[in-house]
Amino acid sequence: MAAECARADVRDERRVWHTHRQPSMREQPHRLIFLDETYVNTKMTRLRGRSRWG
Numbered sequence: 001m002a003a004e005c006a007r008a009d010v011r012d013e014r015r016v017w018h019t020h021r022q023p024s025m026r027e028q029p030h031r032l033i034f035l036d037e038t039y040v041n042t043k044m045t046r047l048r049g050r051s052r053w054g
Contacts, residue, residue: 004010
């Protein structure tokens with residue numbers, strides 16, 4: 001377990017998350033926004049793939 005989990009401020013923030021934020025997110029899922037930060041530069045990818053002959 002990470003050492004941060006035992007800190008009082010982290011424990012309080014986790015309690016707030018479970019008691020206040022999660023229930024409101026469940027009630028209003030249409031307000032959630034998901035960001036995809038798996039940015040891929042096309043210059044870093046291969047131009048051609050490989051496969052067996054035929």
